[in-house]
Amino acid sequence: MLGVTPPLSLASSSQNDLRLADELVKVLKQQKAFEPPEKALLRVGFLISVSSCCSCSRTVLDTLNKLTKRFVHEVCREQGLTEVEMVNAKVLTYGSYRLGVHAEDADIDTLCVLPRNITRYDFFDRMRSILQSQPGIEKLNAVEESYVPVIKFKFYNIPIDLVCAILPLSTIPEDLNVNNPSLLRFMDQRCIRSLNGTRVADELLSLVPHVNTFRTVLRCIKLWATKRAIYSNVVGFLGGVAWAILVARICQLYPNACASTVVSKFFRIIAQWNWPSPVILKAIEEYSGNGDVQPWNPRMNIKDREHRMPIITPSYPSMCTTHNVTLSSMKIISGELNMAAGIVDRVMIGSASWDDLFKENIFFQRYEHYIQVIVSADDHLSLIEGAGLIESRLRQLLMKLESAPQVSLAHPFIEGIEASRRCTEMRQVYDFIGAKPPANQQISNAEIDQTFYTKTFYIGLYFRFDLKRASTLNLSAPINGFKKQILQNDAFDNKHLQLHIRYLDRSSLPQELVSAGSATMKRAYEDTDIPSINTASIHLDLNNDNSNSNSSSNNSESNNEQNSRNHKNPSSPTSPITMNTNEPYPYTPSSLAGVNSTLSVPSI
Ligand SMILES: Nc1ncnc2c1ncn2[C@@H]1O[C@H](COP(=O)(O)OP(=O)(O)OP(=O)(O)O)[C@@H](O)[C@H]1O
Ligand SMILES: [Mg+2]
Incomplete structure (x- = not known):
């Protein structure tokens, strides 16, 4: 059993639902929720011409990997180390790219995994200059003071977020297992948070019954949330990882259902979720006493009690992905979920089409x-x-x-x-x-x-x-x-x-x-x-x-x-203050009503 409660149903989907799942994939492709093959090749492995003045040809990820190794070797040389070539570093991905659900215009979230003799200062100084002088890289902006420090840039027009994690190792093995918890023991908080993206993506994929169903449903939900203008962590809606956790939870509750069935269950269940009961994919690991990063725990931390719609990452230390949600954004999200539930109900009985779900919110x-x-x-x-x-x-x-x-x-x-x-x-x-x-x-x-x-x-x-x-x-x-x-x-x-x-x-x-x-x-x-x-x-x-x-x-x-x-x-x-009756209230208060206590996750 995956998840913190038994599944709600072990039934397989009907023929009708299977047909609707195929239709959904077609519509998602039409809507560019899948990356076209030529762009995928540009990201991962195909040779592209870097620029007219440069004879070499490289790929985005391959180039970043090579630049990272060069950066580490340069710093090692300056430190007077011998056998510099023996010191390895590497680039990993995280986010939607690692989950395998990135759309055509999505960013690539990348992580430089660095050995212990490299400092964060080196990364923001030396690595930044190396990137700045690389053909194809533009609009570079280093955000050093953020919660997860990051260098942002565009590489052949593909937006890249590059974070770094310094590991307590003298060299980074090519087959590094980032999910090994002992790695976290001597790392600083920012490095733990940076490494967390990769660990969360891997763990998410391991916590869903069928990865392909999960991916199709997540592509559907990401497209819907973008069209309805509720896809954004920073301004108080939900970002990619929060939507991914919600989808994964519904996949756990219907382990044998196909994508269309899971989509229909998704809207009904999440619209009626008993907030602030958290959405979690596995039991939250308790604070181990190592380091000062504490997992989300509303019993211990007052700040954690303020979260209105807690959606919690699975990997230690578990974090709330939705601390930005405000009263307004919660009303809006709930209203949109209810509206979508109504549309999908009609899709399932053939009186509406998937396109109706993806109508833009103007x-x-x-x-x-x-x-x-x-x-x-x-x-x-x-x-x-x-x-x-x-x-x-x-x-x-x-x-x-x-x-x-x-x-x-x-x-x-x-x-x-x-x-x-x-x-x-x-x-x-x-x-x-x-x-x-x-x-x-x-x-x-x-x-x-x-x-x-x-x-x-x-x-x-x-x-x-x-x-x-x-x-x-x-x-x-x-x-x-x-x-x-x-x-x-x-x-x-x-x-x-x-x-x-x-x-x-x-x-x-x-x-x-x-x-x-x-x-x-x-x-x-x-x-x-x-x-x-x-x-x-x-x-x-x-x-x-x-x-x-x-x-x-x-x-x-x-x-x-x-x-x-x-x-x-x-x-x-x-003038008397009167209720506004000219304009229908855009998100009815009833959208916040409804509690499904049978679905709430165990007390924390
Ligand atoms: N609020 C957050 N809490 C915890 N982790 C986060 C949060 N926002 C981002 N992250 C981490 O950074 C990763 C990348 O974030 P990003 O916003 O690019 O989402 P994404 O899943 O890659 O979706 P998109 O397709 O929109 O890029 C997430 O998958 C997650 O691991
Ligand atoms: Mg991303």
Whole structure:
């Protein structure tokens, strides 16, 4: 038996379900949930021409492996070691690539496994320079201070995440078994976390009854979650590993069922899960007392009790993959699961098709009210760094917004949207970065010739009451609180970066956003006008409290001041606050109801 409870059914699937499973695979292929063979070859083994000026031909993973060995040998030589060639290092994969479920546009998650004489500093210094000078590598960004330190880049346009783990070994055997727990004993926390991705992927595959069924179902769920704009760990939804654990759990509960049956069970069971009961694939291994990485344990750690939808990795030390989930994102995920359960029920009886499951959620048509968080820079590298910081902190803003009594739902779009524009007048700059131009015409008309870059994050807002009838809504405390937090952060480079937050109603959104679906928004778009604030429809006061922001956000502040003056509603103080009946509530509260206690996992 796999899993922490006996299976719910050992039955095999019906002929009808088997036929639907075949249809599902066809639809997944049409939807590019499988990587086409030519791209697969580029990643793993086929020879490609590196560049016109270079006679050698290599593959992405093969090249990374060779660069890693070169890097380690260089450092060993500098350390004066003899027999440097005897010291080995290697690259492993993790994430969806290792699970065998990566889609056409997925990243490759890679891990450099390094011997004990190499330091993390060497990796971020020497390895980074080696990568930087490698043909085919671009957009390199090292995020050294993150929870799992990583170097991100594109290699022949394939996004790569490269992390490193230093093992307590003098050389790394080619046939290293990463699942050997004794390896963890003398490793630092960051290395343990980095190694964990590979260990989790291997263990996940060993904990499901049929790997092929698991993979098909996971491809289906990943595609559905992407189309419905709920696939993203960083902004508070679920990322690849969390969806993988959920799918693996349902596979365990129906070990003999085919993919279509498992998909239908998946939506019903997860929609009714008795949160915060955790989803686990095996009993969590207790803290061994070695090192300071403690497995997830809500009885011992207060922080772990805050997790709303705990989905726990199987390998020691078990971690919660969903600590970013907020009240709003939980409502949204539950609503989407319920809707999908209804669709799949119809697919199973032949009154709907799989394509109906993968209809895009048009985020930019769903809400009346949006907040734009615009980070801008005068060079692209600063933008990448600044935007990374904002994205990783966006959850703080979401939590602040959803704690405002009037806000029923704060829904982040799953990714920031990049734009760049060459500006020849200062007024274009102000317009582009979302700041108000100064009153002084001379400054505003001043000529320049420079390209500016922005990354814009969107939050859809749903209010508890009808804004047209209610008083002016003051969201200045959460907005300014968030701004202050960012601007005071040392990692936010005030010299090159600016942050502006503003309100837009749906009619003021960039047109291409409103017409494009969530999945097609992945591409950055260039030279696009971001409209100025539509003053006629604003009822939102973002700047009416006592909290002050850092001076570099002055433009935005004065902008908001102006707006709040423009939009005082004379009847507001006495306007009754009414429930919003104009717009159907996008995720019904009933989507949170329903408990299936028989499925809950054992107490922890
Ligand atoms: N919140 C998290 N908690 C624990 N591990 C995580 C978390 N996010 C990422 N990881 C680890 O990093 C790996 C790669 O993350 P990533 O977001 O690329 O997901 P993925 O499974 O590779 O899916 P995708 O196809 O979207 O790339 C995960 O498989 C997991 O091992
Ligand atoms: Mg990945």
